[in-house]
Amino acid sequence: MSRAPRLPVAARAVVAHDRRALARLISAVEDRDPSVVPALRALYARTGHARVIGVTGPLGVGKSTLINRLIELLRRRGLTVGVVAIDPSSPFSGGSVLGDRIRIERALGDDGVFLRSMASRGHAGGVAAATREVCRLLDAFGMDIILVETVGSGQVDVEIRDVASTSIVVLVPHLGDEVQTLKAGLFEIAEVFCVNKSDLPGAETAARDLSDLAALGTDRDGWRPTVVSVSAQAGAGLETLWAAVEAHETYLDGDGRRARGERRRLAQEVVGLVRERVGRELGRSVDRDRDLGALLDRVAARAIDPYSAADRLYRELRRSG
Amino acid sequence: MPRAAVPASPIRVLIAKPGLDGHDRGAKVVARALRDAGMEVIYVGLRQTPEDIVRSAIEEDVDLIGLSILSGAHMALLPRVVKLLKSRKASDIPVFAGGIIPDEDARSLRRGGIKAIFGPGASLEEIVATARRLARPSA
Numbered sequence: 001m002s003r004a005p006r007l008p009v010a011a012r013a014v015v016a017h018d019r020r021a022l023a024r025l026i027s028a029v030e031d032r033d034p035s036v037v038p039a040l041r042a043l044y045a046r047t048g049h050a051r052v053i054g055v056t057g058p059l060g061v062g063k064s065t066l067i068n069r070l071i072e073l074l075r076r077r078g079l080t081v082g083v084v085a086i087d088p089s090s091p092f093s094g095g096s097v098l099g100d101r102i103r104i105e106r107a108l109g110d111d112g113v114f115l116r117s118m119a120s121r122g123h124a125g126g127v128a129a130a131t132r133e134v135c136r137l138l139d140a141f142g143m144d145i146i147l148v149e150t151v152g153s154g155q156v157d158v159e160i161r162d163v164a165s166t167s168i169v170v171l172v173p174h175l176g177d178e179v180q181t182l183k184a185g186l187f188e189i190a191e192v193f194c195v196n197k198s199d200l201p202g203a204e205t206a207a208r209d210l211s212d213l214a215a216l217g218t219d220r221d222g223w224r225p226t227v228v229s230v231s232a233q234a235g236a237g238l239e240t241l242w243a244a245v246e247a248h249e250t251y252l253d254g255d256g257r258r259a260r261g262e263r264r265r266l267a268q269e270v271v272g273l274v275r276e277r278v279g280r281e282l283g284r285s286v287d288r289d290r291d292l293g294a295l296l297d298r299v300a301a302r303a304i305d306p307y308s309a310a311d312r313l314y315r316e317l318r319r320s321g
Numbered sequence: 322m323p324r325a326a327v328p329a330s331p332i333r334v335l336i337a338k339p340g341l342d343g344h345d346r347g348a349k350v351v352a353r354a355l356r357d358a359g360m361e362v363i364y365v366g367l368r369q370t371p372e373d374i375v376r377s378a379i380e381e382d383v384d385l386i387g388l389s390i391l392s393g394a395h396m397a398l399l400p401r402v403v404k405l406l407k408s409r410k411a412s413d414i415p416v417f418a419g420g421i422i423p424d425e426d427a428r429s430l431r432r433g434g435i436k437a438i439f440g441p442g443a444s445l446e447e448i449v450a451t452a453r454r455l456a457r458p459s460a
Contacts, residue, residue, distance in 0.1 A: 020411065023382035031330040094331060095356035101377060102366045108373075114380055119331070119361045 011039040014141055015046065019114065022141050026116055029133045040133065043140040050082070050139035052146045053245055054164030056126060056186070059152025061170045062196040064103035066232040066241075067147050071104065071113055073238050074145055082138030082146040083115040086128050094121075100149060114138060126150040126157030132269060135163060155185040162265055165258065166248045168192045168241070171210070173202030178209040187213065190225045191248045194241055198229035221257050223248060278317075285317050332360040332456040334385040335378050337369040339402065342392035347419060351387060354445040355452060371401040378406070378414055384456035390420040395430065403434040415455040419443065 013021030028036040055063050055070075067083060074081050085100035098117035101108070108115055116134060123129040127150055135146050150160050160167050169190035181187050193210045195203055207229050214225045226244040230237035252258040286292060295312065298304050336352045338345055345367055352362045363381045365373070378386050388399065399418055406412045418430065419439040427438045437451045 020379050020382075020409070023380055027330075027333070027382040033330075089361075090356060093357050093359045095359045096361050097352055097356050098361060098363045098381075099366075101363060101381075105365060105369075105373060105377075108376065117363050117381055121331075 011042040014039075014043060014137065017141065019111075022114065022137060023116070025137055026134050029130045029137065030118065030121070030128070032130070040136070043137065047136050047139040050135070050143050050146050051166075051249060052135050052139075052148060052164045054148050054150065054160035054167040055170060056150040056153045056157070056160045056167060056189075057170030057194075058154070058175065061152075061172045062232045063149050063152075063170050064100045066170060066194065066196060066230065067100075067149055068104045069232050069235055069238050070147060070242065071108075073242055075110070075112055079144040080112040080142060081114075082135070082141070082143035083113070083149070084118055084131060084134055084138070084146065085115060085149040086118045086120055086126070086131065086151050088151050089119040089121045091122070096120075114141065114143065120151055124157075125159030126153045127159050127163055132163050132265075153186060155183060158185055158189045161189045162268055165252060165261060166191045166245050168194050168245065170194045170196050171206060172197045173200050173206045175206070178212065181209050181213040188219075191219075191223060192241070192244045193225055193227045195227065195229045196232050198231045198237060199234065203229060221252070221261075223251055281320070282313070282317055285320055286313070332385065332453065333363065333381060333383045334360050334387060334452060334456065335363045335365065335374070335381060335383045336387045336389070337365045337374045337377070338367050338389050339369050339371060339374060339398040340390055340392045340394045341368060342390070343367060344391045345389070347391075348387075348389035351389070351419065351445070351448055354449055355387075358449045358453070360452070360456075371398060371405050374402055375405040375409055375411065379409060379411055383414060385452055386414055386416045387452065388416065388418045390418060390422075393421070395420065395422050396426055399430055399435055400433050417451065417455060419448070 010021050010025050014025060025036065025039060029040070055067055057063055064085065071081050071083065083104065085098070085104070087096055087098045087100065089096045096119040098119060100117055101115060104115060118128045118131065118134065120128050127148065131148060135148065138146050148160060148164055150157060167189050169186060171193065172195070195207045195210065197203065207227050210227045214227060218224045226247065228237060228241045228244050230241050252261065295309050299306055299309050334355055336348055338348050352364045355362050363377065363383060365377055374386065374388070386402070388402065390398065395418065402416060406414055415436045416434070417437040418435050422430070422438055422440065430438060436455050439448055
């Protein structure tokens with residue numbers, strides 16, 4: 001099967017810039033194929049070079065077009081670029097249409113760029129479950145900058161901040177009044193606000209509202225979000241946007257901020273791996289448990305309560321683990 | 322345990338329109354049907370060169386490539402995709418095509434390695450079933 005690469009070999013192939021080997025390894029990671037772990041282990045020591053930059057915002061604000069422009073800019077500066085573009089999976093069929101290559105394709109002409117489309121596969125939060133690992137593979141492949149495009153995000157889709165060191169929140173004019181900017185969620189995670197379609201009427205107001213928001217305070221790192229107006233279509237404002245991203249990346253390098261952020265993300269990752277494993281084992285133990293049906297019958301009959309039933313399952317899991 | 326809606330390893334398929342004609346409605350309808358059949362469809366749309374198509378297919382690690390072509394340039398463009406796949410050591414990725422392709426050309430294209438060809442009368446069920454069979458021959 002094409003989906004099951006021989007992994008130590010695959011890890012070597014990634015380091016040797018074999019694009020197909022990288023693509024297959026990404027599939028295996030997406031599929032949560034456990035046989036991929038040795039390759040991920042082997043590659044981990046070779047990562048940490050790339051900067052992961054998130055591009056998020058509601059659907060239709062121009063994230064893909066913006067990324068297309070950013071790739072052009074970064075390639076002109078001699079930087080290699082990995083792109084992870086996420087689109088939603090259907091809650092009904094599990095299928096998806098991944099359409100981000102259409103607007104990005106123009107910039108994909110050379111080997112210094114690698115774009116991978118990912119379906120969210122039921123994961124909420126704006127990114128796919130394997131996003132971080134896929135970024136790491138692109139890092140091991142030697143990409144300098146990795147741009148992660150989230151699904152069209154809603155107010156609570158803030159998981160990009162667990163993947164990227166700088167998040168660009170892309171907005172357009174007329175998305176709502178200034179009260180929207182006070183709400184929790186998406187507006188809190190921006191290190192850089194990008195008002196795209198800046199040629200449209202209302203763009204100045206939108207940028208002013210965001211600047212007012214930024215003036216209200218800083219994030220936990222003491223960073224005050226920057227507001228940049230851009231027209232991705234016309235190619236205007238991109239240099240300023242990237243300068244804002246670089247300014248935040250430079251800020252992170254001071255006073256141990258980058259290390260702290262990295263540590264927070266790693267804690268999440270390691271705990272997440274344990275949680276995934278416990279969840280899997282719980283699933284297996286539930287499948288094995290022939291008494292579960294009887295137990296649930298007793299809960300349904302109000303003979304015991306759900307908390308006691310959960311206690312019992314938990315004790316069994318600890319015994320079997 | 323509840324089962325996720327998404328299968329462990331969904332079929333990934335690239336849908337592209339090689340060449341210069343702008344009639345992408347058929348490609349979109351097929352993309353939608355494959356999505357509804359649970360596949361991950363990488364839709365790259367219009368004006369794709371064979372080089373673009375092969376590059377996308379490799380980066381996206383697709384199980385299958387579907388090409389829609391209505392311009393009449395099929396005899397030039399489709400064999401070129403097959404040839405490029407071969408030169409990139411990716412000829413294990415099957416290619417199917419749809420469009421206005423005369424029978425005689427279709428026969429020749431099949432001999433040249435295009436695995437299935439659909440004309441205007443093809444049903445979506447037929448296309449989905451063929452896509453599934455080509456992507457996972459053992460399943």
